[in-house]
Amino acid sequence: MKAEIITIGDEILNGQIVDTNSAWIAQQLAPLHISIAQISSISDSAEAITLALQQAEQRADVIIVTGGLGPTKDDVTKSTIANYFNTRLVRDPQVLAHVQQLFDRLGYTDMPEVNKQQADVLAIAKVLFNDVGTAPGMAIEKEGKYYAFLPGVPFEMKHLIEHRVLPDLRRLQPEAYVYNAHLITVGLGESHLARQIEDIEDAMPSFVKLAYLPKLGLVRLRFTAVGADLEVLKKETDNIADAVAQRLGKHVVAREDLSFEEIIVRTFAAKNLRLATAESCTGGNISTQITAVAGASQMFQGAAVVYSNQAKVDVLGVSASTLEAHGAVSEPTVVQMADGAKAVFHSDYAIATSGIAGPGGGTPEKPVGMVCVAVAGRYETLSKTFYYKNDRAVNIQRATMAGLSMLWNLFQKEEAVKME
Template sequence: MKAEIITIGDEILNGQIVDTNSAWIAQQLAPLHIRVLQITSIADTAEAISQALSEAETRADIVLVTGGLGPTKDDVTKTTVARYFDTTLVRDPKVLAHVESLFQRTGYKDMPEINKQQADVLANARVLFNDVGTAPGMSVERGGKYFAFLPGVPFEMKFLITNRVLPILRSREQETRVYNAYLLTVGLGESHLARQIADIEEAMPAHIKLAYLPKLGLVRLRFTAVGANLSQLTEETEQIVEQVKMRLAAYVVAQEDISFEETIVRLFAHAGQTLSTAESCTGGYISSLITGVSGASAVFQGAAVTYSNEAKVNLLHVAPHTLETEGAVSEQTVQEMAEGAKRIFHTDYAIATSGIAGPTGGTDTKPVGMVCIAVAGRFETLVKTYYFKNDRTINIERSAVAGLTMLYNLFKKEYMLDVE
């Protein structure tokens, strides 16, 4: 089946918020072999909503719409959708009782009339009851097409997708199957990867496509197969994935759709090893990436964000002489920072960073973008200096990826891990 996602809201179009709902929804649809054809963001106007629905209905079997279900005047989705499906709005007593109970719990005695309107639903719709919020979802089926209208608040949308929409979609028969497989590579740019596997990609059958999804320092390869026989698609795709994996063996770090930091957490947890960080120019960004992974507590012991020289000396026991002679941005300083963090937090490994993220602070000998990174391991400490040339945010992100890459390589070397 083919799906289209429509997000409604001026706040998305003017950049006030980022549309993370669509990415999450697409991830939930993938295991059901539902292919997302298009994601569209539109203004909260009757004309835009009607046009988007009309266009989506011509090309998709499933249309999922988020946003525009609030009680204020700028939310016109429900009235527009009622006209689109040639129906009316009715007040659902169960939803109204739920909304009133939520207001009572918060201490309000009288609920404004405007909030009662959140109980208004399409007369011909199936109500998707929202246990965690005031705006119910609605679903409509017409001409074999399935439409679902959901609130834009992420935690409410996720509840309704998980508990209301996905069970319905699982029950629908599908003629077309979609199979996705992934490889995560680190340390080789997109064009170089493509060159190395050009012959494999050229020989792929037409129903299997390869997408390159680059980020700073890494490239995710997504293999998508479309057809009628899922087992055949799986076998064909995995054979190609294995070919690519063998060709790119030095750069492949994971064979599933996970992040680099999640890969590291899993490897460390499996080996029973621990990690800490000592960050200056990255300001805790590396530790934030690690602790953002579920299960990181089994691996990560602590972090020291030592921005000043005094902090480096007092917390990490960097030698004052090193700072005086080599400077804060130096390989000797980050080596002492990493080894100090490893001792203080009693970990097996530690990452340390110090650099000039910019846009100010650079000199002729230490320009903006110069970053020194050290990784202390069980048996040795690796130290390297990088010269990035981007703005502050990108320099910090590149430093984090570089540090994690050094950590991964040292970990693999010391443990002789088979990371295929």
């Protein structure tokens, strides 16, 4: 099956907001082996919506539309699609009661007519009830095509996709099973990784597909198998993933579909290890990535964002003589920052960063993009200097990933020492 995703909204076209909905929807459809034929953003006008639907139904079996279902006059989606499907709008009593209940909770005594209109749905549509918002979704099955019209608010759209749309789509293709295996790799670029496993990939059966999903510092491998026998799919796919994992060795950090931060949090929590950070050029980004993971409180002690030299001295105990001799952006300084954070926060490990993120502040000796990172562990402290050439935001992200990678490598090294 093929799908097309259409986002409606002038705010997307003029750059006020970024369309993150489409990427998320595509990720949810992939495990169902539904490929994306096209993704497009259009204005909230009858002409644009009609043309987009006409073109989409020529290319795709599943058409998912987000946005344009609000109660204001500039949202014309519902009236347009009613005309498109030659039907009318009717007021759904269950949706109306839900909207009224939300207004009552907020203490409003009178609900405007414009909000009552959110309960208006196409007469031929299946109502996709929205438990977390006011605007319901609508699904239409016609001439072998499945259409879903959803609100554009991300958390509402996600709820409806997960609880309403995906069950519908699974029903439409019950004869096929889809099985996914995952490997998370760190420290290998996509092209180098592909060369290392080229022979394994070439030997895979046709019903197994390998997707490379690169991100700064890591590559996610997803093995997807589709067929009628689930046990055969699992066995064949897991065998391939096992072979790749054996080939890549220590570069494989997880066999689940997790982020690197989730892997670190889970592993450290399971081993009762504690982490802290001391950040200058990354400005707290490392601690933000870690604490965004549920369960981080079991392993994360604290963070110090020490931008100035004085803060490095006062908070972490960095020696003034070290700063004078080597400067803030130097390995001797980040080593003392990491050791200081480990002591201050009573942690087992600590990551420290200091660098010149840009766009200004560089010198011939210390150019923009120079970043020093140190990681203090249970038995030793390691440091390294990196030279990046991207803009400020990318430099910060690369430095963050460098710190996490160095942390993981030192952790693995010290775990190996314990086993000897």
